[in-house]
Amino acid sequence: MFSICCFGCECEHKYIGVVSVDPDCVKTGIKKYECEYCDKTYEEVLSPYWHTPNNDGNCQRCDIKIATNLEFVLLQTCDGYSVIGGGKKYFEDTTLTIPSVYKEKSYYTERPVKEIGENAFTNLQFTYVNFPPSIKVLRNGAFSNCVKLKKTSFYKIEQINKNAFSGCVLLSKIYLPKTLNYIGENAFKNCFSLTNIYYEGNKSDWDLILIGDGNNNLLNANITFNYVGN
Ligand SMILES: [Zn+2]
Ligand SMILES: [Zn+2]
Numbered sequence: 312m313f314s315i316c317c318f319g320c321e322c323e324h325k326y327i328g329v330v331s332v333d334p335d336c337v338k339t340g341i342k343k344y345e346c347e348y349c350d351k352t353y354e355e356v357l358s359p360y361w362h363t364p365n366n367d368g369n370c371q372r373c374d375i376k377i378a379t380n381l382e383f384v385l386l387q388t389c390d391g392y393s394v395i396g397g398g399k400k401y402f403e404d405t406t407l408t409i410p411s412v413y414k415e416k417s418y419y420t421e422r423p424v425k426e427i428g429e430n431a432f433t434n435l436q437f438t439y440v441n442f443p444p445s446i447k448v449l450r451n452g453a454f455s456n457c458v459k460l461k462k463t464s465f466y467k468i469e470q471i472n473k474n475a476f477s478g479c480v481l482l483s484k485i486y487l488p489k490t491l492n493y494i495g496e497n498a499f500k501n502c503f504s505l506t507n508i509y510y511e512g513n514k515s516d517w518d519l520i521l522i523g524d525g526n527n528n529l530l531n532a533n534i535t536f537n538y539v540g541n
Contacts, residue, residue: 324348324349326346326353336372337359341357358444362377375408376406378410381398395431407437407440409446411444426448426450427450428453431450433455433457434455435457437457438461439461443466449471451472451473452473452474452477456477457476461484462483463476469490469492470492475495477501478501480501483507492519494522500525502529507535
């Protein structure tokens with residue numbers, strides 16, 4: 312079981328991992344690794360499980376209602392889906408919870424939901440949107456003129472494209488992770504209520520984000536750096 316080495320050579324570490332904090336639907340977990348031979352340790356952050364629907368569309372763990380009847384298209388890269396619509400009326404005045412995976416009837420395997428398509432939810436009436444950790448990109452105008460939207464948070468978003476939240480006049484709080492590297496022109500145009508940004512990274516990470524014109528409401532908000540949890 313123990314590897315025995317000759318004198319003078321450096322042994323490889325042999326890490327044994329134990330989950331010390333379980334992730335849940337929305338919270339990250341921690342897995343601790345300790346070397347069996349020496350005192351080296353490290354930690355891995357575990358992604359949230361995200362909500363997992365029952366047959367009735369509610370989450371198996373926390374009972375939250377997950378959006379059904381959304382429309383998806385397979386990305387050209389074939390490694391995931393884009394949500395292109397289907398949120399109309401059904402979710403008015405409520406929370407939109409996007410599923411993290413989707414499986415077409417004719418396919419055996421499910422694939423991650425990676426994008427929100429162009430104008431997919433424009434002019435709808437959600438007050439809050441739950442994005443799964445699988446979402447990497449919001450396409451142009453994805454949530455434009457969602458005039459009741461108040462708050463939103465992301466786990467692993469990389470791009471928020473043009474006009475994605477333009478005209479979301481009640482949007483006041485937004486959580487942005489360190490993975491974000493691009494905010495398109497007018498993405499937060501006319502977001503007059505935007506007062507608080509909670510950002511996972513530090514000031515120099517923030518300065519590396521490419522931010523297009525027309526985002527003064529975002530740039531003038533209070534930014535809390537090194538924010539943990541969303
Ligand atoms: Zn070791
Ligand atoms: Zn859940």
